[in-house]
Amino acid sequence: MLALDVEKRLGDFSMKASLDTAGGVTALFGPSGAGKTTLANIIAGLIAPDHGRIVLDDTVLFDAERRINVPAHRRRIGYVFQEGRLFPHLSVAANLDYGRRMSGFAPNAAELERIAELLDIGHLLARRPGKLSGGERQRVAVGRALLMRPRLLLLDEPLASLDAARKREILPYLQKLHDEARVPMIYVSHHAGELRRLARSVVRLDAGRVTAVGGLELLAEADADALA
């Protein structure tokens, strides 16, 4: 699946991380400021590491020594951002369709319908993102990332901007996604509760270093540390 071993300096912050994901949902877990979003951006190709290698399945996405750096737009890694980042000038339908158009896939109404139903966003298609609630916006963002047929889906704190009620509203969709979509996912969060419902394996990140790799028991330790 995804294998990476990278180093990156950004001002005072330094990241030195290596990890292997096994497929399914991998939690990237750690406190704020641990570098989770930086690592997600490195995987997506939005930040180039200083050193190292990133391999997804059989494709080398980045290799500093061989001077390989596949640009973000050719990595086919779906990315759901904390703030959704829907295009404000496009309708929900056009937002959903954006990845397909840019990737040059033929229109696929059945696929659109399936994803719209999975995320319950079919009734929002004609609206603009400005008219959506926070929960709706994040569901559309998930749909948009899925419809580009990603090889890997990155979710960076997709619930962080939502209140508790909205989180409860959207979590079942993410669980369904986990069960039905069959896309390997990396789910970034500092919230153990969310991860426990979604992830199978856990990578713990602290101050730019991977400090533990394992199963859900890592989340329990975090509870003990009163992190969650």
Next chain:
Amino acid sequence: MLSLSPDEWVAVRLSLKIALVATAVALPFGVAVAWLLARKQFWGKTLLDGLLHLPLVLPPVVTGYLLLISFGRRGPIGAFLADHLGIVFSFRWTGAALACGVMGFPLLVRPIRLAIEAIDRKLEDAAATLGADRLWVFLTVTLPLAMPGLIAGLVLCFAKALGEFGATITFVSNIPGETQTISAAIYTFVQIPGGDAAAGRLALVAIAISLAALIAAEWLARRAGTRFHGE
């Protein structure tokens, strides 16, 4: 009193043609320069920014004179373009359009640059992760989001081009039917005895065109705005 004579119509049509051509030709350059200034750091950026704004602060006659010595028949650029591409500026309406475009350029660039600077670049990152290369990101995200600034720049440039006088008359003179715009025609009519009525009529036309441009811009900008927030 209010109907224009054929000669006056010629000046009005010529003015519109010159202003439209000047704005349309300036637009792609304006967008490119605005994008460069908004997004890139490069050597000589401050100089480019200064040169760009020069027509705004120089006496227009000086701009016209500089155009004359560089783009005139014997000027280095003018001679090259005439010999190799057959493009002649001196004493032609094309020269008037060039002068108007140069004078309007800073007014075109500024609002577009500000609009591009205001765009959340994270949206462009999102577009990249969805498979859009840099050109598509620009065409489908940056440019549409900068649309209100683009419209503002177009209207300001068009208005400046329509009213331009000093640089135009210095560069390409005041030839009826070729380079005599509304402004130049009004100037001419004011100089001759009994020309007041014609000058007044043309002034009314200038007011009408300028108002129409402003109203159109307001309407377009509002439409672009509601597209972001409405349904």
